[in-house]
Amino acid sequence: MVTKAEQEKTVYTYKVDFAHLKSEIQLLEKNDFTMMKAENDRLLGEVEKLRQKLREEITRSQANVRLDIHLEKGRIRDEASAQEIKIKETDTRIESEIAGLRTQMEAIKFQILQYMIGTITGAGALFLAYLRMLR
Numbered sequence: 001m002v003t004k005a006e007q008e009k010t011v012y013t014y015k016v017d018f019a020h021l022k023s024e025i026q027l028l029e030k031n032d033f034t035m036m037k038a039e040n041d042r043l044l045g046e047v048e049k050l051r052q053k054l055r056e057e058i059t060r061s062q063a064n065v066r067l068d069i070h071l072e073k074g075r076i077r078d079e080a081s082a083q084e085i086k087i088k089e090t091d092t093r094i095e096s097e098i099a100g101l102r103t104q105m106e107a108i109k110f111q112i113l114q115y116m117i118g119t120i121t122g123a124g125a126l127f128l129a130y131l132r133m134l135r
Contacts, residue, residue, distance in 0.1 A: 002010075
Protein backbone atom coordinates (compact mmCIF):
# COMPACT_ATOMS: atom_id res chain seq x y z
CA MET A 1 0.00 0.00 0.00
CA VAL A 2 1.15 3.49 0.45
CA THR A 3 3.64 4.79 2.93
CA LYS A 4 2.76 7.57 5.30
CA ALA A 5 5.30 9.92 3.71
CA GLU A 6 3.87 9.35 0.25
CA GLN A 7 0.37 9.84 1.57
CA GLU A 8 1.38 13.09 3.26
CA LYS A 9 3.17 14.17 0.10
CA THR A 10 0.06 13.39 -1.97
CA VAL A 11 -2.19 15.16 0.54
CA TYR A 12 0.19 18.14 0.51
CA THR A 13 0.15 18.28 -3.32
CA TYR A 14 -3.64 18.03 -3.27
CA LYS A 15 -3.81 20.86 -0.75
CA VAL A 16 -1.43 22.96 -2.87
CA ASP A 17 -3.42 22.13 -5.98
CA PHE A 18 -6.69 23.01 -4.20
CA ALA A 19 -5.20 26.25 -2.89
CA HIS A 20 -3.93 27.09 -6.39
CA LEU A 21 -7.33 26.19 -7.87
CA LYS A 22 -9.08 28.25 -5.20
CA SER A 23 -6.92 31.30 -5.93
CA GLU A 24 -7.52 30.88 -9.69
CA ILE A 25 -11.28 30.62 -9.11
CA GLN A 26 -11.23 33.70 -6.90
CA LEU A 27 -9.17 35.58 -9.49
CA LEU A 28 -11.59 34.53 -12.25
CA GLU A 29 -14.54 35.55 -10.08
CA LYS A 30 -12.94 38.95 -9.44
CA ASN A 31 -12.21 39.38 -13.15
CA ASP A 32 -15.72 38.28 -14.08
CA PHE A 33 -17.21 40.58 -11.45
CA THR A 34 -15.09 43.50 -12.68
CA MET A 35 -16.01 42.78 -16.30
CA MET A 36 -19.69 42.45 -15.39
CA LYS A 37 -19.58 45.67 -13.42
CA ALA A 38 -17.86 47.49 -16.31
CA GLU A 39 -20.41 46.03 -18.77
CA ASN A 40 -23.25 47.01 -16.42
CA ASP A 41 -21.90 50.57 -16.14
CA ARG A 42 -21.55 50.77 -19.93
CA LEU A 43 -25.11 49.50 -20.38
CA LEU A 44 -26.39 51.98 -17.79
CA GLY A 45 -24.66 54.77 -19.70
CA GLU A 46 -26.23 53.62 -22.95
CA VAL A 47 -29.65 53.38 -21.30
CA GLU A 48 -29.26 56.92 -19.97
CA LYS A 49 -28.24 58.16 -23.44
CA LEU A 50 -31.29 56.43 -24.92
CA ARG A 51 -33.53 57.98 -22.25
CA GLN A 52 -32.13 61.42 -23.05
CA LYS A 53 -32.61 60.82 -26.77
CA LEU A 54 -36.17 59.65 -26.12
CA ARG A 55 -36.89 62.77 -24.04
CA GLU A 56 -35.51 64.94 -26.84
CA GLU A 57 -37.63 63.13 -29.42
CA ILE A 58 -40.74 63.47 -27.26
CA THR A 59 -40.05 67.17 -26.73
CA ARG A 60 -39.46 67.67 -30.46
CA SER A 61 -42.64 65.75 -31.32
CA GLN A 62 -44.66 67.77 -28.82
CA ALA A 63 -43.25 70.99 -30.26
CA ASN A 64 -44.16 69.86 -33.78
CA VAL A 65 -47.67 68.95 -32.68
CA ARG A 66 -48.09 72.30 -30.92
CA LEU A 67 -46.86 74.10 -34.04
CA ASP A 68 -49.26 72.13 -36.23
CA ILE A 69 -52.13 72.92 -33.86
CA HIS A 70 -51.29 76.63 -33.85
CA LEU A 71 -51.01 76.66 -37.64
CA GLU A 72 -54.33 74.86 -37.96
CA LYS A 73 -55.96 77.32 -35.54
CA GLY A 74 -54.62 80.20 -37.62
CA ARG A 75 -55.89 78.63 -40.84
CA ILE A 76 -59.31 78.05 -39.29
CA ARG A 77 -59.36 81.66 -38.03
CA ASP A 78 -58.50 82.89 -41.51
CA GLU A 79 -61.23 80.74 -43.04
CA ALA A 80 -63.72 81.97 -40.45
CA SER A 81 -62.76 85.57 -41.23
CA ALA A 82 -63.20 84.94 -44.95
CA GLN A 83 -66.60 83.35 -44.32
CA GLU A 84 -67.58 86.28 -42.09
CA ILE A 85 -66.65 88.73 -44.85
CA LYS A 86 -68.68 86.74 -47.39
CA ILE A 87 -71.67 86.70 -45.03
CA LYS A 88 -71.41 90.47 -44.54
CA GLU A 89 -71.18 91.00 -48.31
CA THR A 90 -74.25 88.82 -48.81
CA ASP A 91 -76.14 90.71 -46.08
CA THR A 92 -75.20 94.00 -47.73
CA ARG A 93 -76.40 92.76 -51.13
CA ILE A 94 -79.66 91.53 -49.62
CA GLU A 95 -80.20 94.85 -47.84
CA SER A 96 -79.52 96.79 -51.05
CA GLU A 97 -81.92 94.55 -53.00
CA ILE A 98 -84.59 95.06 -50.33
CA ALA A 99 -84.00 98.83 -50.44
CA GLY A 100 -84.30 98.76 -54.24
CA LEU A 101 -87.55 96.77 -54.04
CA ARG A 102 -88.95 99.21 -51.47
CA THR A 103 -88.08 102.12 -53.74
CA GLN A 104 -89.80 100.38 -56.65
CA MET A 105 -92.86 99.65 -54.50
CA GLU A 106 -93.05 103.31 -53.45
CA ALA A 107 -92.76 104.41 -57.09
CA ILE A 108 -95.50 101.96 -58.11
CA LYS A 109 -97.70 103.15 -55.22
CA PHE A 110 -97.19 106.72 -56.36
CA GLN A 111 -98.07 105.80 -59.97
CA ILE A 112 -101.18 103.94 -58.82
CA LEU A 113 -102.16 106.94 -56.72
CA GLN A 114 -101.66 109.23 -59.77
CA TYR A 115 -103.78 106.94 -61.95
CA MET A 116 -106.44 106.73 -59.27
CA ILE A 117 -106.56 110.52 -58.87
CA GLY A 118 -106.63 110.92 -62.63
CA THR A 119 -109.36 108.32 -62.98
CA ILE A 120 -111.40 109.77 -60.11
CA THR A 121 -110.97 113.28 -61.49
CA GLY A 122 -111.99 112.10 -64.97
CA ALA A 123 -114.92 110.14 -63.59
CA GLY A 124 -115.94 113.12 -61.46
CA ALA A 125 -115.73 115.41 -64.51
CA LEU A 126 -117.84 113.00 -66.54
CA PHE A 127 -120.30 112.70 -63.70
CA LEU A 128 -120.57 116.50 -63.38
CA ALA A 129 -120.92 116.80 -67.16
CA TYR A 130 -123.64 114.18 -67.10
CA LEU A 131 -125.43 116.03 -64.31
CA ARG A 132 -125.18 119.27 -66.25
CA MET A 133 -126.54 117.68 -69.32
CA LEU A 134 -129.47 116.29 -67.50
CA ARG A 135 -130.49 119.51 -65.95
